[in-house]
Amino acid sequence: MSLLLLILAYLALLFALGLWGEGRGRLRSPWVYTLSLGVYATAWTFYGSVGRATQDGVGFLPIYLGPTLGLLLWPFWLKLLRLAKRHRLTSWPDFLSARYGNDRLLGSLAALLLILGLLPYLALQLKAISQSFIYLQGSTGGPQPQPLEDVALYTALALALFTVLFGTRRLDPLERHPGLVLAVAFESLIKLLAFLVVAVFVLWKVFQLELSLPWETERLAPSLEAQFNWSMLILLSMLAFFFLPRQFYVMVVENEQEEHLRQAAWAFPLYLLLINLPVLPLSLAGLGLLPGLNPDLFVLALPLHLGSYELALLAFLGGFSAATAMVVVEALALSILISNTLLSPLVLRSPLQDPGQILLNLRRVTVVVLLILAYLYFRFSPEASLVQMGLVSFVAAAQLAPAGLLGLFWKEAGRLGVMLGMLAGYALWAYGLFLPGLWPEVFPGFASWFPGLDPVAQTAFLSLGANLALAVLGSYAFAKSKEEARQAQVFVLEQAPPAYQADWERVRPVLGRFLEAGVLEELARSPEGLEKAEALLAGVLGPASARLLMASVAQEAPRVEEVVEAVEAYRSLKELDQLKDEFIATVSHELRTPLTAIRSFAELLHMRPGMPEEERREFLRLLVEESQRLSRLVNRVLDLAELQAGPGLKREPLDLASLAQEALKLSAPLLAERGLGVETRLEPAILEGDHDRLLQLLLNLLSNAARHAKSRVWVRTYCEGGKSRLEVEDDGPGVPPEMREAIFESFRKLGKGGTGLGLAICRRIAQAHGGRLWVEGEEGARFILEVERGTDTHRGG
């Protein structure tokens, strides 16, 4: 009973930790990241390695050398991280379908085969938990232990429930679960500590009681066959570390910064080293003290045998944490995989309401089904050792390696080739390992081919060899589609993909609502028309809305994230209509205000001819001021409309320094009126552009500065890194960081006065010149214009 309570308490703690960690981005330290990679070490490590060491000595080690070597392969991981982030990949099958020409079939195939391949691995965890639970119950005189099969079923259901609660609470387009990662990192810590403490205790007892151990060192000497097994196992575990869904999940999907990977590259091998230290001592102690016992149980049995029930409980907890972490993350990763590659296209095509909720529910069902399948696998193959079961899955996961690695580094790799390779690899795997594991009498595997060799190493060698060979030959033999060739460029050479591939006929009516027909035609002819259209739209609608609009009309294959996005985009399209209406409403509001004032003043003067002279003059002054405000506003709205109509800029060689001088001369009265001092540092800064437009920009910036400065305005022009720059700075109150983008939107005024369009126009002019305009500064505001430096033709400099 106390054991069950312990399990429940531990799960509750884990759950609380996960809830607490959800939404706490700050906890994403490189240490949490490194520890979360520890999900690699499962119940297999905790119980199975000791068992394995009793037979092969150091034969358990390759499983950990593989990842250690794998992490040395820097470029691989960095490249993968970058690609995954850019293309929003959540798993290897995602990667494969994107890399090989957005081919859904390949992704689905890889997903299905992976699921099949990982069943033994999940079953292993169920077996380890149940086995240790029963052993501990039975050996401490608890209630009559139930049959292994039943306990395993309860375990499977409990873990499924836990995973559903933990990992499928909401649909996150990035598939990030910070709480889950924190919990996994915590479990990595628990299993390591439990393992080390148990080992120290056992060694201490052994020396204290002067027990003798069978130091059979000849077990450690490898034969020729063993050397082959070793190399194959190192390669295999390296590939498994790369290609297991849960490793991709914790390492790539949950990666926050590349820096974290840099630290994990040395810290994670250290973790593996530490967690392997206890293996040999424990297995030797087990062989000496508990001959005849299932060696997979040594970690539990040794503390009990040496008189400490508490430490046996700790050991159980360690093994339990190792197993739960693996099951939760693997089941979650697999359910994401299934919903992304198999379910979301179906849900998308159906006319169902709220596809997001449906997908979430489907994921939950998937988790439960997966664990029941794992349980069934366990029922039908009860004989294998923990390590044997795990290795079957390793070989399966490694079958993605040829397609994945070739896809990353070889441009010629083609879809049909890798698909054939994968099918062949999985067929050999099924024949050599999977089926023999279930029905050994019917399927002998390859054991009789090379009797001295480990069946795992043998099958791995044959299946991976065939897989790779077919992938390479197939890539040469079959022609590739255009789409494939393009994706190969994007993935292998890491070229930025064209931002949009859209059918102009589909886009035209949407863009037509915002851009003029002539401009639209010009854009349609240009190779980067859609990017240019976005830039133009960004000026009208703000960058975010423009992006959404373009995304909604661009053609892309939908995935789960895009379901969520498509819903949002649809909403934003409706919002866009509102936005346009709002712009018109705002303009009309802005026009009505001065117009009302003018009309009122004029009527007032008309209605009250006998008004005192002083009041009359004041009202007349205000009337003139309001008319000026109105004409300024009208001019700016027209300006904006003209700029919006697109090109038509002159391109003449200009110098920002002389433009600045001209603008300063024109603004001198305004600046003098406010008693502002001006400091200049004008170095030549050449560009090609439209004189009048740029002068307008400068005048705008200067009048802006004059309105806000306390006592001083600075104007600077210079060149920096191939760009020409102009700065206008004032010593006024400055722009708070959260307003620094907003002030460039139409009718977003920071203070009083001004039309609310000046800066919007300035930015538009800068963009029309292919340049940028932004504001910075800690005290006061510093507006910076940056444009491509022109070639100096008129001065010969």
Place this chain on the structure above:
Amino acid sequence: MARILIVEDEASIRLPLEYILRQEGHQVAWAESGEEGLRLAERLQPELVLLDLMLPGLDGFEVLQQLKARQKPPRVLILSARGREVERAKGLALGAEAYLVKPFGLEEMLAEVRRLLE
């Protein structure tokens, strides 16, 4: 002779209104924001409020609702730059007595004020 409160953030619109209403013999106070308007309405108990809808801070409709929720609600004349039917209907539904769309004439405004104060 009535107490009138103008809630309008644009001085250039407020000024002539204030002038002409004073000339008509009313006591006139003004506020530049919705919050200030509600505070002044509390203190001065105006009979009539001239209310702009586009205000900084508290929205004009919100102010209208709170004014009308008082024990002795003042009559409200909305001055709006948004001439849309929906807005007018909403304003009247929320209890405003009259609605003027900018740019309005002073005579027009005075006529409405006289009607409302009868």
